[in-house]
Amino acid sequence: MDIRQLQTFVAIYESGGISRAAERERTAPSVLSHHLANLEAQFPRPLFLRNPRGLLPTEYGQRLYAHAVQILRALQHAREDMYNMAGEISGQVAIGMAYTALQSIGRHLMRIVLEAHPGISLVLSETLSGSTISQLMDAHVDLALAYNPTQDARIKTTPLVEERMICIGKKHVIGDTTEPISVKTLLTLPFVLLRRGTMGRSVMDDPRLRKQFEQRARLQADNVNAVSLFVEEGHGCVIGTKSYLRRQIQSGDVSYRYIVKPTMLRTLHLCEHVDKPPSRAVELMRNLMLYLIASEVQSGNWECERVLFDAARWQRQGRQQ
Template structure:
């Protein structure tokens, strides 16, 4: 059985890059760290580091063990904090992953409410292009993630939160200076700039078959919101997104939006968490704050979407 103290020492050496630096962080003698590391390597039957003159370089086995160690140590810390919560305030670290659109709609109100209502919670907020949030969740880097159209995965539990209708956004000289809807067939003839959300573009819409047609016709594919916004304003193409996604540019009237029909395109936002990890009091509290802020943003018109959550109690 692996020793949790040895795992902690190993993880610190991995992150610090040397025994000397890890010794300073842990306030443990270098010789003691070296001894525990040797015991751990003997237990797992593999070298975990290559010893070099200027530090420790993880081996392939070291990289793999670090991923396990990080998950184990995080779960232990969450369990310890959760048990303390039974007798008092909700506390501990909660890491939340959000897409760019979610941060734009509810980021500041959400953070403000957590700070006000749960001062003992250490909130870690990560903004990511949506599909990349799921690997972070599986790697135990986040506890909760708001993800668009997550692929099926037995390791992750998902809860539909809201549905957004997609529009075509671009300069009027590119997409037409009209409020009339544009058909999907007409859309494919335009110079599309595709937002690749992390490792894929599936977060753009629910229908994968339509998405493949768009991917085949896209002029440019980018993984940068800023680059896409600048390219659209420069007249290099148009993008399929939501009004919220390009809200600033639409308000400045540097770009124009047209609804898409035949068929209409939509995407669904899900709240995801790791199925094998039992929820803590802190996670449950932050989850409710998160969903309350989503409901409020839709109700107040800050997020143009249809709520899929059950009514509030």
């Protein structure tokens, strides 16, 4: 098995056929067929099933794809890191961010990269917490900011901030008052929840509460924009933080009430690979994200119950860079 074979396999897997992969790789289909045949000869079962519409990956192909992506990504990082040792930091860094984190620091991160680090190609993935962790483990992203991530020995998680959850919606849905709302009352309202494994875990730490809300949800979705539309149209409410629908709250389009009995909290974590050494570009982005979160917290733009990392230290370091 060599690198060219793995590159060919990934191109065919992602394109769904040899002809389409050949166009993507700008090479002859016969060359890709040759590499694929040599690769498949090394395994006891085929990597693809052939049909008139193209190639469908088998169970063996799906498993190899997960390994191949990680291997090729690691090689890319190694190559970039060697070049970076000699001068300006460059290379591609993919970051998965929960919606609230992207809303809070995304624009600042993009501006700093564009102005101060022209050699870095930044890939921002606005994903739900469950899928962010999956992408991190599959090497589709290098770093992630996720809420209440599942525990996995391959992933190092660092808690950053603990946020208090609120009920957000039109006044005719949640009541024309700023008084706190109890969980018992909230469960009687029409509310939207992003599906289990994505938002269910990121909304709250308590698994018992998660189960209750998942059972009572009037609408479940995989898309943050669908949730926003549900609330803005007055169909129901959503559990979030002030950062979640910040503009709508500030404009008065929607209102909010703090949730009590019990108070609902969630924790944002920085997630990284345990056994994958970060490139200088990834390290730079990690430090920059911590600086931006610290700055938002210190300025009061990111409201939270508790700061769980040394925000003052990261703010000082960021200013010195």
